Amino acid sequence: MQKLSSGGLSVSSVVETVTQLVNPILDGHHFELVDAEFVKEGDGWYLRVFIDKPGGITIEECAMVSDELSEKLDSIDPDPIPQAYFLEISSPGAERPLKKETDYQNAVGKYIHVSLYQQIKKAKAFEGDLLSVTEDELTMKINQKGRISEITIPRENIAKARLAIKF
Structure with missing residues (x-):
């Protein structure tokens, strides 16, 4: 997480505080915190919370969580986020990030995109079907220029991973 200053607070401390506040709300509704x-975008700060549940999250459910989280944030003194910001509660969408171990396990058999810190086979990104996941690596079936092959990627080399849409 970036260590940008946001009016005296680090970005990571804001995220940590919000995570502690939103988790009980989500647990009460059987929702999951995805991210x-x-x-900071342009002149404004954005607090984004991505939530989900089996079968997907609705706009009404996002609005309900937004109302409950806003109420909790407003009741804390001193204000945990003293500067102005926009609160956005939403679904992670079709290209949901893979962050937790359960995200990776649930993605086995699905089409994913992986960005790497260091090149493997002269590439820093791969898309393909996730075949398996272990604590140390994941294996994907990829198509590189018409050639189908399997690639094993060390987990420590993964910068970002997400579900992907196959075209």
């Missing part, structure tokens, strides 16, 4: 981020 949270606090980012």
